[in-house]
Amino acid sequence: METLTFRRDLSQQPKSETERAEILANPGFGNYFTDHTAVVDYSVDAQGEGSWHDARIEPYGPIALDPSAAVLHYGQEIFEGLKAYRHADGSVWTFRPEANAARLNTSARRLALPELPASVFLDALRELVSVDAAWVPTGDGEALYLRPFMIATEPFLGVRPAREVSFRVIASPAGNYFGGELHPVSIWLSEHYARAGRGGTGEAKCGGNYAASLAAQLEAEAQGCQQVLFLDQFNDNAVDELGGMNVFFVFKDGRIVTPELNGNILHGVTRSSVLEIAKERGLHAEERKITLQEWKDSVADGSLAEVFACGTAAVITPIGELKTSTGSIVTPAAEGEPHWKAIRAELLGIQTGTVEDTRCWLTRLV
Ligand SMILES: *Cc1c(COP(=O)(O)O)cnc(C)c1O
Numbered sequence: 001m002e003t004l005t006f007r008r009d010l011s012q013q014p015k016s017e018t019e020r021a022e023i024l025a026n027p028g029f030g031n032y033f034t035d036h037t038a039v040v041d042y043s044v045d046a047q048g049e050g051s052w053h054d055a056r057i058e059p060y061g062p063i064a065l066d067p068s069a070a071v072l073h074y075g076q077e078i079f080e081g082l083k084a085y086r087h088a089d090g091s092v093w094t095f096r097p098e099a100n101a102a103r104l105n106t107s108a109r110r111l112a113l114p115e116l117p118a119s120v121f122l123d124a125l126r127e128l129v130s131v132d133a134a135w136v137p138t139g140d141g142e143a144l145y146l147r148p149f150m151i152a153t154e155p156f157l158g159v160r161p162a163r164e165v166s167f168r169v170i171a172s173p174a175g176n177y178f179g180g181e182l183h184p185v186s187i188w189l190s191e192h193y194a195r196a197g198r199g200g201t202g203e204a205k206c207g208g209n210y211a212a213s214l215a216a217q218l219e220a221e222a223q224g225c226q227q228v229l230f231l232d233q234f235n236d237n238a239v240d241e242l243g244g245m246n247v248f249f250v251f252k253d254g255r256i257v258t259p260e261l262n263g264n265i266l267h268g269v270t271r272s273s274v275l276e277i278a279k280e281r282g283l284h285a286e287e288r289k290i291t292l293q294e295w296k297d298s299v300a301d302g303s304l305a306e307v308f309a310c311g312t313a314a315v316i317t318p319i320g321e322l323k324t325s326t327g328s329i330v331t332p333a334a335e336g337e338p339h340w341k342a343i344r345a346e347l348l349g350i351q352t353g354t355v356e357d358t359r360c361w362l363t364r365l366v
Contacts, residue, residue: 003119003120006057006123008057012059014035024137026175027174029145029313030172032173033172034060035059035060036057036128037057038057039054039055039056039168040052040055040166041054041165041167042114050163063168067155068156069151069154070152070155071151075208076151076161077111080104082094083143083144084146085143087353088353092129092133092365092366093351093363097363101122103269104121104148105118106203113150122363124167126365128169135173141175142176144171144172145171147170149169150167151166153165184331185317186323188219188220188223188322189322189323190230190231193216194230195213195240197234198234202263216230227242228242229247230242236289236291238289239290240264245309245310245311245317246309246311248340249304250305250306250339256275256283256286258286259287259289274316275287277346277347278339281339299332302332305332307319307322307331315348316343316344318331
């Protein structure tokens with residue numbers, strides 16, 4: 001197993017305690033960043049051998065890139081997203097990071113970027129969170145969002161996989177995503193745009209997929225919706241996912257259904273955790289194709305109980321309505337405590353250390 005020692009450059013004055021306290025009092029999402037960043041560089045030598053090197057912690061700040069850097073022209077970029085949670089005893093933990101390390105490498109293979117040893121991925125998280133531990137929030141529903149990413153830095157305009165690459169991790173304090181109360185969201189059905197297609201990059205976590213989703217997101221906002229749903233129009237209008245969250249359906253007879261990993265959709269860590277928790281709670285989990293027509297029919301015949309979206313940033317968000325150009329599919333009002341609430345509470349409890357971690361999903365960082 002490859003190990004690299006992270007050199008620490010702590011020369012720059014960190015933000016003052018007062019400034020940090022002000023930020024932590026109302027962090028929002030993705031607005032502020034901690035004092036440092038983790039970096040590991042990759043290059044291919046004259047013999048064609050690639051290696052990761054120069055692992056370091058350095059002050060957070062702008063990246064100097066050559067204007068011809070490949071990432072700026074051909075979009076060779078991938079990323080990850082996970083959180084660090086502060087437990088009651090002050091220790092800091094993260095959730096299933098080995099799944100993120102594995103997914104980063106799945107994305108890397110698809111974007112012709114070099115794979116990063118999982119041990120280096122984990123060390124980068126641990127090093128960064130150790131140095132910036134004061135930035136891990138303590139409030140209910142708050143966490144330090146970790147954003148690992150990999151970019152092609154080689155200055156070269158020819159089209160081929162870059163031979164110089166940089167892996168980095170930045171960290172951003174994240175508040176309680178919905179300020180406590182969870183309101184069902186309205187989502188817009190994208191009928192003209194797709195975020196992924198067969199053989200495309202749908203199951204890679206890459207910036208390009210997000211760029212491709214933005215025109216649809218604008219359409220959604222113009223319709224008063226918060227998110228977009230993408231379908232596979234060439235596969236009976238099968239439900240794929242939202243721009244950045246996986247989708248679940250719960251039926252009154254106890255089935256919980258989510259689209260199967262068909263190459264178009266992202267292998268969400270939250271998705272797989274929800275499936276496991278749901279099974280243990282006695283729900284019958286199915287990973288399969290679910291079409292827009294089935295969604296409509298199951299509302300019409302009264303068999304559908306809940307629809308929700310899930311992902312690391314917002315955990316679980318109930319979907320109240322799917323708006324389309326020809327009408328709306330409204331999720332029926334809940335009868336009693338919905339399953340999504342209980343699943344969400346269990347997941348958050350495990351992450352924040354108030355529910356026993358029987359599946360060894362947590363890894364201690366500090
Ligand atoms: C990151 C992401 C998700 C959610 O994945 P998690 O691992 O649960 O955070 C879902 N869909 C897309 C397109 C994503 O990029």
